[in-house]
Amino acid sequence: MNVIDFRSDTVTQPTQKMREAMANSVVGDDVYGDDPTVNELEALAADKLGYEAAIYTATGTQANLLALLSHCERGDEYIVGQQAHNYRLEGGGAAVLGSIQPQPISEGENGSLSLEDIQAVIKPIDPHFARTKLLCLENTHSGRVQSLDYLKQATALAKSKGLASHLDGARLFNAVVKQGLNVKTITAHFDSTSICLSKGLAAPMGSLLCGNEAFIHKARRWRKVLGGGMRQAGVVAATGIIALNEQIDRLAEDHDNARYLADKLSGIQAFQIKQDYLQTNMVYAELNYAEPSKLTAYLKKHGVLVSAAKTTRFVTHKDVDINAINKTVDLIKRFFVEEK
Numbered sequence: 001m002n003v004i005d006f007r008s009d010t011v012t013q014p015t016q017k018m019r020e021a022m023a024n025s026v027v028g029d030d031v032y033g034d035d036p037t038v039n040e041l042e043a044l045a046a047d048k049l050g051y052e053a054a055i056y057t058a059t060g061t062q063a064n065l066l067a068l069l070s071h072c073e074r075g076d077e078y079i080v081g082q083q084a085h086n087y088r089l090e091g092g093g094a095a096v097l098g099s100i101q102p103q104p105i106s107e108g109e110n111g112s113l114s115l116e117d118i119q120a121v122i123k124p125i126d127p128h129f130a131r132t133k134l135l136c137l138e139n140t141h142s143g144r145v146q147s148l149d150y151l152k153q154a155t156a157l158a159k160s161k162g163l164a165s166h167l168d169g170a171r172l173f174n175a176v177v178k179q180g181l182n183v184k185t186i187t188a189h190f191d192s193t194s195i196c197l198s199k200g201l202a203a204p205m206g207s208l209l210c211g212n213e214a215f216i217h218k219a220r221r222w223r224k225v226l227g228g229g230m231r232q233a234g235v236v237a238a239t240g241i242i243a244l245n246e247q248i249d250r251l252a253e254d255h256d257n258a259r260y261l262a263d264k265l266s267g268i269q270a271f272q273i274k275q276d277y278l279q280t281n282m283v284y285a286e287l288n289y290a291e292p293s294k295l296t297a298y299l300k301k302h303g304v305l306v307s308a309a310k311t312t313r314f315v316t317h318k319d320v321d322i323n324a325i326n327k328t329v330d331l332i333k334r335f336f337v338e339e340k
């Protein structure tokens with residue numbers, strides 16, 4: 001039985017073309033800079049996002065950590081959202097490994113950080129304070145697209161205060177496809193950007209950090225320090241080239257499927273769709289039912305993986321289609337009928 005998995009867009013299987021590219025990849029030792037496939041991927045990413053250089057990393061967490069370690073020194077701080085991945089979900093790596101202090105602030109409307117709040121936490125230059133060095137933003141944020149206007153204003157504010165800006169763009173291409181923009185229109189406002197190849201873009205692993213030459217040079221040193229210097233990494237980098245060249249436009253399908261799923265779920269009384277989150281490939285729904293784990297177990301028994309909770313997140317991706325969605329919604333309906 002084929003499992004239908006809504007837990008995340010990280011669960012995708014590599015495409016057949018990716019598997020063939022892996023088998024046929026031309027590789028070398030990337031720590032010596034000798035892997036032509038890694039070099040091609042890094043050049044492709046830098047070119048696509050409009051930066052001088054890029055570095056291939058094992059994970060998005062590693063790419064964000066390299067950004068923090070390369071923008072900040074010991075005793076510096078970065079401004080970041082309370083719910084941001086690179087504050088909340090990366091094990092405190094910047095503090096653990098870089099002696100870099102986070103300055104989290106609560107997200108406001110649509111997951112953005114208000115300009116007033118950003119301004120208010122930037123510290124004066126004074127021995128009492130950590131040195132505020134960097135603003136980190138995330139796009140998309142829990143499936144929500146950050147407007148270009150907002151990104152421009154927030155990064156302009158950072159720049160006017162002498163701060164650098166980093167964009168955690170793990171799902172940046174979902175925003176790009178949704179807005180019909182060239183990705184450079186967004187990245188032009190940031191000193192660095194990280195992107196994930198292993199989410200909606202279907203590569204089995206890998207992320208990229210992009211920035212100017214000097215910054216990526218620094219990041220390359222930190223990647224080695226973290227144990228992230230890989231050898232014949234072209235074997236997987238080959239899938240990243242396909243991800244960037246062929247998997248971006250189809251994200252529109254995932255967005256359509258999320259809308260379709262939300263529409264179907266809204267016919268089930270226990271689910272209340274959070275419409276303001278319904279922007280790209282994620283459906284957030286309040287679940288008005290006391291034992292979500294029972295629903296999770298029932299679906300799992302029938303080959304559907306969903307992490308049901310008070311707020312349940314469904315993520316669409318290339319390995320769930322309309323049939324999978326219909327089957328899932330039918331199962332959920334049956335569950336609630338049987339529960340009565």
Ligand SMILES: *Cc1c(COP(=O)(O)O)cnc(C)c1O
Pocket residue numbers: 058059060061062064085086138168170171196198207
């Ligand atoms: C997934 C994700 C990352 C990094 O994820 P890895 O699992 O380490 O590859 C970073 N930021 C955001 C917003 C993410 O969703």
